[in-house]
Amino acid sequence: MKNKVLGSLAMAGVLAASASAQAHIAAVAPTAIAGKTLLVELGVGHGCEGADTYAITVDIPKGMTSVRPMESDFGKTSLTYDAVDTALVTSVTWQKDEADALPKDTNYYKIAFRAKLPAAPFTSIYYKIHQVCRAADATLSYAEWVALPGEMGEPAAAQALVPDHLPGWNKFTVPADIPDLSIYFKDALIVWRGSDAYSFNDATVELIKGTQGVNLLSADGVKANDEIWVRY
């Protein structure tokens, strides 16, 4: 009986954790092309304890340049700039007019900006986000989505930087150890290092196992300077 209760509690914890994980402020696209200028979209899954999201500030990660935010449901944007390099945007804030604040936390929001991403493939960038919510009685509350991996608190939005690639075969030399291939190659059909192969797709993993002369490449099996073939 005790085990059943503990099991139920554990299951409830897992469900709560996964529910909150899905509700985080997160990058709409889990990966982005390193060194390219593209649109970064962040999804705001929920407000704060039933209060609608009123303002969002995104700290622009180091190495990201040419930031040009888009207007959104929040209306116009305001920018802050680096003290030394006065053209470098360091944060963007989207804030609603008070009249546009909703009485309850009912809506999903998307904010976006175009920027040039760092030319650092096989790394991740993190967007620290500060959320302000406004209740129907005009009370403000705050949520900080700033925790990096290994830190306590609400996680910053992450985006994995992948090298520029085309559909078909692509050959890369890996600049540093890749701790988890699934972060960078979830959308690849297959990844090869020599005669070792990896795929995020379970059906393809079965084919790899069933093919003579091919070994399954573990998710952490690619090291710096390895040459890999990736088919997208």
Added chain:
Amino acid sequence: MKHWLFLATAVACLWGCSDEPAQNTSTSSSSGTGGSSSSSGSSSGSGGAGGGEPTALVSCLDEVDALPRPPSGKLPCEYIPPGLALPQ
């Protein structure tokens, strides 16, 4: 004179008519070997893979009449990277 012109035109037409099918035949027979492309394709493929009977699973060859099929327990050739030959 008119007869001469008519004759010349007829000869030219016959030349053209007899030439076209001949060209067609030659192209169709040359691509016909490619058309019976499994043999031609596989021979050039096995040449690329080392000659003779295909002994290795290699990355895909250009086989016009090969239809995509679901894999049967092994990686399809489309998933084998260029330059890698695997024992079959």
